[in-house]
Amino acid sequence: MERNNKEVLITGSSRGIGRAAAILLAQNGYDIVLHCNKNIDKAKEVQKEIGQNSRILQFDISNREETKRVLLDDIEKNGVYYGIVLNAGIAQDNVLPAMEDSEWDNVINTNLGGFYNVIKPLIMPIIQSKKKNRIIALSSISGITGNRGQMNYSASKAGIIGAVKALSLEVAKRGITVNCVAPGVIESDMTVDLPKEQVINMIPMKRFGKPEEVAAVINFLMSEGASYITGQVISVNGGMC
Numbered sequence: 662m663e664r665n666n667k668e669v670l671i672t673g674s675s676r677g678i679g680r681a682a683a684i685l686l687a688q689n690g691y692d693i694v695l696h697c698n699k700n701i702d703k704a705k706e707v708q709k710e711i712g713q714n715s716r717i718l719q720f721d722i723s724n725r726e727e728t729k730r731v732l733l734d735d736i737e738k739n740g741v742y743y744g745i746v747l748n749a750g751i752a753q754d755n756v757l758p759a760m761e762d763s764e765w766d767n768v769i770n771t772n773l774g775g776f777y778n779v780i781k782p783l784i785m786p787i788i789q790s791k792k793k794n795r796i797i798a799l800s801s802i803s804g805i806t807g808n809r810g811q812m813n814y815s816a817s818k819a820g821i822i823g824a825v826k827a828l829s830l831e832v833a834k835r836g837i838t839v840n841c842v843a844p845g846v847i848e849s850d851m852t853v854d855l856p857k858e859q860v861i862n863m864i865p866m867k868r869f870g871k872p873e874e875v876a877a878v879i880n881f882l883m884s885e886g887a888s889y890i891t892g893q894v895i896s897v898n899g900g901m902c
Contacts, residue, residue, distance in 0.1 A: 665690040667692065668691065668739070669686055669795075670732075670746070671694070671746040672745075672749035674693070674696055675706075676849070678748055678849065680872065681875065681876035682748065682876040682880070683707055684710060684876070685873065686744075687715065689880060693714065694717075694735070695711075695716070697718075697719055698721050718731055722771060723767075723778070728782070729781070729782040736786055744797070744883050745779070745780070746797045746883075747798040750772040751767065751771045753767055753768050754810045755813075756810050760812070760813065765813045768813040769820075773821060780828070793838075795838055796825075796828070797839075797842060798821050800821045800822050802846075802896065804820075805822070806901075821841065825840065825841040825892065826841075836888070838891040840887075840894075842875060843898070844875045847897075848870065848871055864898075870899055878895055
């Protein structure tokens with residue numbers, strides 16, 4: 662396979678959508694910078710599947726100083742990333758009357774704060790690299806429509822959409838694209854405990870999506886063919902509104 666000498670950082674790439682995106686982008690010639698927080702063994706499994714053109718970074722995206730230190734150290738050694746896929750996130754579901762303060766703080770600080778913590782130290786190096794880079798953030802249908810028992814998660818994912826739209830305007834003239842992918846119900850660790858028959862009745866296509874179907878959209882947005890697409894939210898949700 663011919664390499665294209667373009668490097669992509671994918672946060673939360675040890676499983677689910679992040680793992681599927683890492684594998685597909687690697688198959689399409691990108692060098693992959695995998696990221697994990699705690700599960701280094703899973704990240705190593707993905708690295709083994711991808712092959713030699715990858716490396717692993719380990720940090721907690723909710724920890725601003727650690728994230729900045731690890732990322733700046735990496736790009737000083739290896740150069741600025743062509744693409745960034747902001748996929749890492751958590752869910753701690755609860756209806757508002759029962760929601761603990763920590764459940765709100767953890768989800769907002771990880772999902773929305775993590776977006777800021779990763780992008781902030783990288784944005785000037787990206788601009789200065791003049792690579793016409795790609796930034797792709799994962800939102801969710803919950804960030805578009807809301808979802809009962811997910812006020813914290815919905816708020817964080819809606820915030821990502823707003824952040825993507827604002828950032829896309831700031832960097833558009835430099836040829837940098839910033840887009841959002843909003844999955845619906847995707848087969849993953851986060852959906853394994855859902856009442857499947859009940860949820861499927863809410864999906865027009867009557868099935869859960871696959872991580873590879875989300876990865877295909879990420880792969881397109883990373884490509885030259887997507888160079889005039891920016892500030893957009895692309896839903897991958899089987900027809901859910």
